Amino acid sequence: MKSNTQLLAQVTEFIGYEADLLDHKGYQEWLTLWEEKGLYIVPTDLHETDYLGTLNLALDDAAMRRMRVARLENGESVSADSVGYTVRMMSRVRVLEATPELVTVRCAMTLNELRHGKLVTYPGNVEYQLVPAEDGFTIQQKVVKLLHAEGFLRTVSFIF
Amino acid sequence: MSELIAKTNIGQQAAGMVDTEHGRVRKELYSDPEIFEEEMDLVFNNNWIYIGHESEVPEAGSFKTAFVGRHPVIMSRDRKMNIHVLQNRCRHRGATVCEGRKGKTKAFTCPYHGWGYGLDGSLRALPKPEEYDGVFDKKDMPLESLRWESYQGMVFATFNKDIQPLEDFLGGAKKWIDLFMKQGGGYPLKVLGEHRFNFPGNWKIQLENTTDAYHFPIVHKSFVTSLDDATADIFDFLDGEGFVEDLGNGHSVMVMIPQLIDLEADLDQPIPERFNELAQALRDEGKTEDEVKKLVRAAHGTGFNLNLFPNVSCSMAFFRVLRPVSVDETEIQHVALGGEGAPAAFNQKRMRLHEHFQGPMGFGTPDDGEAWERVQKGSMAGTDGWILVNRGMTRLRTSEDGNPQGAVCSETGMRGAYYQYKKAMSTPSAVKSEEK
Ligand code: FES
């Protein structure tokens, strides 16, 4: 296995930074991490790759991402207001493919949510397509493959 | 025998907790585990239960798994294209013979000792059959089947062999199912996918919700804010001409947007701006302007929720299916719909609209879930108390079909469902008596 430790460190740092923003509800800054044409996807079918042609839990373009953030921030959503905090661990980061234009990364995520005093856990794989930029990366695509995407989830009022 | 009497009493007690005169129900109906057990028999074993749409088993060999109450069942299509609804229980020692949401198979093979069943449930082969010589005949050991009937592709099954025909049970709801099916835009309606989620609360909280317009501007304020002004206006329906009509047998329709009752009417209206992209994509696919208008109008979905007792709703643009898991846990499916053979742009638009509001990550459902969870929690307060469903009960009129009809934000539909519930809970089980 040939490793590019510098790229791995950069990618890991970026994923940790994004995770920290989301756990601490830095949603406005999170929006700036994206390519304008980027897609945030949470599929219902873990074997599907034609995301536009299938039903997803979320498939957000830039406009939908802005609306999702607005909903979480504007104080009008009773569920968003009652979400406590989330704590997510991102690990097992692996660069699958890297060109100067695009880096494809896969990592593990465990997200914990405290919800009405009960702990809810969401394990999953996350796949990123990252565009190298001067000071880090921008996100071209983020696919969150929840382990129980095909089962019955609790409702979600945060961002994976 | 004494146990039987006690059981009957629980049904009667639950029925007694529905106060039809004042339009209210006892809060224990959400939280008493004994009542829940009795509901599983009197409501879910004895009535027509929705299990899926025919388009979910499109080909010979297709199957999907579902539940009738707490019973796991399989809906399959055999080689002659006949549909079967089978109990998912091996006749040998009880293992499920089919797992997964859906798929295609030639046979159902039990993982435990390898009994093999056909798509019609018949027992085809088993290892070392000679040990059953003189014990039983294979032909007497099929997967047990349920009675099923369908209307407009919607498949309902039941354990109650003496139940009235499905179409009689649907009665006044059939007209609305017909209207609902027009949203294929000229193509047969087809299931495109589904969202699944659960909430810690009783199933009747969900049953009530599909006919509750009153909550919409409050609970879904953040969704309405996320819409463009023209669409937000459409969802501002509490002061409009909408209504809730009790259709009998526990079914009701809540019309929120009267202009969208019949999707094949008013086709000469201009295309709303937010559908410009879809319209252009359809034109690019070579659709005529008439077809474009029809498809765009169908893409909205209808302007009503049709609530069918006890577990399914044709809700604007999708099917909402509920399944009781325990007295305080309910699973819900939001089934996305499109047109079989319809242009890809049309079906994709329908899925994007579905993702926007529905499912565990939509802009609507999480807020509903929060409210329902709070209902379950709050209903535990006090040793005594009522849930009110009496809104609008003195302001009813008679609809053109002769049904009780109230304001769009009245609780007319909930009362209809609870009347049927009361009837079901006070009717002796046809399923149990047959077992004896
Ligand atoms: S339990 Fe199915 S073959 Fe034995």
Ligand SMILES: [Fe+2]
């Ligand atoms: Fe709602």
